[in-house]
Amino acid sequence: MINPIDQNKLKKLAQVAVQVGLGLEKGQDLIMTAPLEAAPLVRLITREAYRAGAGLVTTLYSDAEATLARYRYGHDLSFDRSTGWLFEGIGQAFDNNAARLAISAENPMLLANEDPDKVGRANKAMSAASAPMRKRIVEFSINWNIVSYPSADWAKQVFPNDNEDVAVGKLADAIFAASRVDLDDPVAAWGEHNKVLAAKSKWLNEHNFAALHFSGPGTDLTIGLADNHEWMGGAAPAKNGIICNPNIPTEEVFTTPHATKVEGYVCSSKPLSYHGTLIDNIKARFEGGRIVEATASVGQEVLTKMLDTDEGARSLGEVALVPYSSPISQSGTLFYNTMFDENAACHIAQGQCYSKCFKDSESISEEQVKANGGNSSQIHVDWMIGSAETNIDGIKQNGDLVPVFRKGEWA
Amino acid sequence: MINPIDQNKLKKLAQVAVQVGLGLEKGQDLIMTAPLEAAPLVRLITREAYRAGAGLVTTLYSDAEATLARYRYGHDLSFDRSTGWLFEGIGQAFDNNAARLAISAENPMLLANEDPDKVGRANKAMSAASAPMRKRIVEFSINWNIVSYPSADWAKQVFPNDNEDVAVGKLADAIFAASRVDLDDPVAAWGEHNKVLAAKSKWLNEHNFAALHFSGPGTDLTIGLADNHEWMGGAAPAKNGIICNPNIPTEEVFTTPHATKVEGYVCSSKPLSYHGTLIDNIKARFEGGRIVEATASVGQEVLTKMLDTDEGARSLGEVALVPYSSPISQSGTLFYNTMFDENAACHIAQGQCYSKCFKDSESISEEQVKANGGNSSQIHVDWMIGSAETNIDGIKQNGDLVPVFRKGEWA
Numbered sequence: 001m002i003n004p005i006d007q008n009k010l011k012k013l014a015q016v017a018v019q020v021g022l023g024l025e026k027g028q029d030l031i032m033t034a035p036l037e038a039a040p041l042v043r044l045i046t047r048e049a050y051r052a053g054a055g056l057v058t059t060l061y062s063d064a065e066a067t068l069a070r071y072r073y074g075h076d077l078s079f080d081r082s083t084g085w086l087f088e089g090i091g092q093a094f095d096n097n098a099a100r101l102a103i104s105a106e107n108p109m110l111l112a113n114e115d116p117d118k119v120g121r122a123n124k125a126m127s128a129a130s131a132p133m134r135k136r137i138v139e140f141s142i143n144w145n146i147v148s149y150p151s152a153d154w155a156k157q158v159f160p161n162d163n164e165d166v167a168v169g170k171l172a173d174a175i176f177a178a179s180r181v182d183l184d185d186p187v188a189a190w191g192e193h194n195k196v197l198a199a200k201s202k203w204l205n206e207h208n209f210a211a212l213h214f215s216g217p218g219t220d221l222t223i224g225l226a227d228n229h230e231w232m233g234g235a236a237p238a239k240n241g242i243i244c245n246p247n248i249p250t251e252e253v254f255t256t257p258h259a260t261k262v263e264g265y266v267c268s269s270k271p272l273s274y275h276g277t278l279i280d281n282i283k284a285r286f287e288g289g290r291i292v293e294a295t296a297s298v299g300q301e302v303l304t305k306m307l308d309t310d311e312g313a314r315s316l317g318e319v320a321l322v323p324y325s326s327p328i329s330q331s332g333t334l335f336y337n338t339m340f341d342e343n344a345a346c347h348i349a350q351g352q353c354y355s356k357c358f359k360d361s362e363s364i365s366e367e368q369v370k371a372n373g374g375n376s377s378q379i380h381v382d383w384m385i386g387s388a389e390t391n392i393d394g395i396k397q398n399g400d401l402v403p404v405f406r407k408g409e410w411a
Numbered sequence: 412m413i414n415p416i417d418q419n420k421l422k423k424l425a426q427v428a429v430q431v432g433l434g435l436e437k438g439q440d441l442i443m444t445a446p447l448e449a450a451p452l453v454r455l456i457t458r459e460a461y462r463a464g465a466g467l468v469t470t471l472y473s474d475a476e477a478t479l480a481r482y483r484y485g486h487d488l489s490f491d492r493s494t495g496w497l498f499e500g501i502g503q504a505f506d507n508n509a510a511r512l513a514i515s516a517e518n519p520m521l522l523a524n525e526d527p528d529k530v531g532r533a534n535k536a537m538s539a540a541s542a543p544m545r546k547r548i549v550e551f552s553i554n555w556n557i558v559s560y561p562s563a564d565w566a567k568q569v570f571p572n573d574n575e576d577v578a579v580g581k582l583a584d585a586i587f588a589a590s591r592v593d594l595d596d597p598v599a600a601w602g603e604h605n606k607v608l609a610a611k612s613k614w615l616n617e618h619n620f621a622a623l624h625f626s627g628p629g630t631d632l633t634i635g636l637a638d639n640h641e642w643m644g645g646a647a648p649a650k651n652g653i654i655c656n657p658n659i660p661t662e663e664v665f666t667t668p669h670a671t672k673v674e675g676y677v678c679s680s681k682p683l684s685y686h687g688t689l690i691d692n693i694k695a696r697f698e699g700g701r702i703v704e705a706t707a708s709v710g711q712e713v714l715t716k717m718l719d720t721d722e723g724a725r726s727l728g729e730v731a732l733v734p735y736s737s738p739i740s741q742s743g744t745l746f747y748n749t750m751f752d753e754n755a756a757c758h759i760a761q762g763q764c765y766s767k768c769f770k771d772s773e774s775i776s777e778e779q780v781k782a783n784g785g786n787s788s789q790i791h792v793d794w795m796i797g798s799a800e801t802n803i804d805g806i807k808q809n810g811d812l813v814p815v816f817r818k819g820e821w822a
Contacts (some may be wrong), residue, residue, distance in 0.1 A: 050481055059477065075437065075465070085503040085507070089499055
């Protein structure tokens, strides 16, 4: 049998993850998380990290079979438990400057047939327990990165009409293309791409919009932006001074909305894969920054539980602009994976904001983030609202309108 | 291809691990450690644990490839690092009553060709960092267990003349037999076996020996026993009240020697597999409880580094009695794995003592352990000294001699 995954490109992906994604510095420890299926990429990244001078590389593996065993055989009390001890340990490692790399390869439908109540409780317990880890990520304390690996269960969801080997090969190629490792010099290509994203961010920051107005089929939404918000995209320095690209791939520029200044209605333009379940055709209405009404044709119960996670779950923590012509969008592939689908469409995120998306983010306090209108929550869930029909106007501080997107493209 | 591992017996091993090994209680979380190769057993144990009412089962996988990558590509500074953050997290979970299960399946020769200096430094860093975890284990705070899985790399070391499938099948059968899962009712068989070990412990405790004198080819060693020492073997209650069998298999009864009262010379009767390297033909001389001279025909440098780990590494933390007729010994197989080889021969351990091997161990303090002559160290390394020629006399408090072993068997 021929391995359907191009091993040379997989090796390049490991190099991009370490050099571009993390910018790993000599002496830094690295904590990796990955599903068992991604072990081949874990091993390549481990080598690259040691070659780059890593202190110690530690991988925490997850296993879909173990997750399912919990749902199939677990006692009811299991679903309110999480591994707080592990997340606290990770937080401690981050405080000692460990870098963080996540390999995304999950089966997007793993939990689709499980009891939504248990799924919701398990997600809530995990969100609460993972706060010590999430805090350092949203505050951008250390360099971090997410890359993807084409697992069989994921590939079969994306390419259901192909046999497994063909599906894995196709998903591998799509990941490699989106991650720019099909190019001769991926590291240089990422340098160029980062420049383009930086220019877009600069333009938006110069305008210092008070709000963005999104319109399109089923959407008429005004998103007030947080005071002192800053647009970002591509490479950025973490608080430890290391420049990294948190997402591979990335096509977005993004900033912080105002937690209480979002009004109107909006519908999702792609399905959302959320912790192993699917939520599709979301229609939401915002008042005073919060979702006051939300329906979904698929996954209604999980959506409601997600929005009820905590006080901040119904407000926005991110708005991101992605042209409809982005390479991932043009591939026409629905990945059922937010890392990819969010880079094929403009999107918003429920929940926690990124404190790096503020002016003077190096020194900003939690209180200042809140005073600026930044939202806080135990969740951060991106969902896609952009399409070929999306128009966006920037509303300046004096009320003037500036076209930002027309028909899904930069105006 | 037919899987060389009998899946029905593997399932029984998972049941024995959870029911006999751990005695897992409803609501207890479980932390498992395992090499990637052992994933099939991890999954079966995960199911059994959830069936038994486990809270949350979390597995921390290790990967031989990642370990080797560190030696092949790692910067020199890497070898003084360890994952203190993870061991502290595990210690915290134990304080919240999580149970602990380790699956042993390592290639005993993994690091045989690596730089002994780096191996020694990495072991030392790991020993220091893992103190928060080890402390709860040696104090028997929570129920814990070790079982084994027949990985290919291990099987090839044990049966070097067989092809991989045959070797794995043979090792699997040897593990199943030693773990009593080849019997119709393994749980009942363990109940009977635990009674036999308890009777031996009782006999030794009633004699309350001041010391044991070992003699045999190359051996003339007097091991003073700690004050208030207690012999144990088989099932025992952890401080959380749960009765568990920490080792599957186990054939030993064991207690705590006195850290300063060991005199004479002793030679090893089997090779010692130590963190992926082999140490063979150890000859050691004790004075005042400490090894003052030690040689090995293989692994001399790693042995010396191990003995130099800390102040307590040259003194004994355990002495254990195993008849030469034990099933594992009779199999004639050298497993290169302490879990098995120590249950085929009388053995002693360098380093940390078990505080459970004292009278009133429920409430004994670190200071009392020390005052009784219990040793403390960052290591606990068992090595085999018993053979078919071993004679042991118990020396009573009044100086009288009582035959304990003759020609390797209970007298």
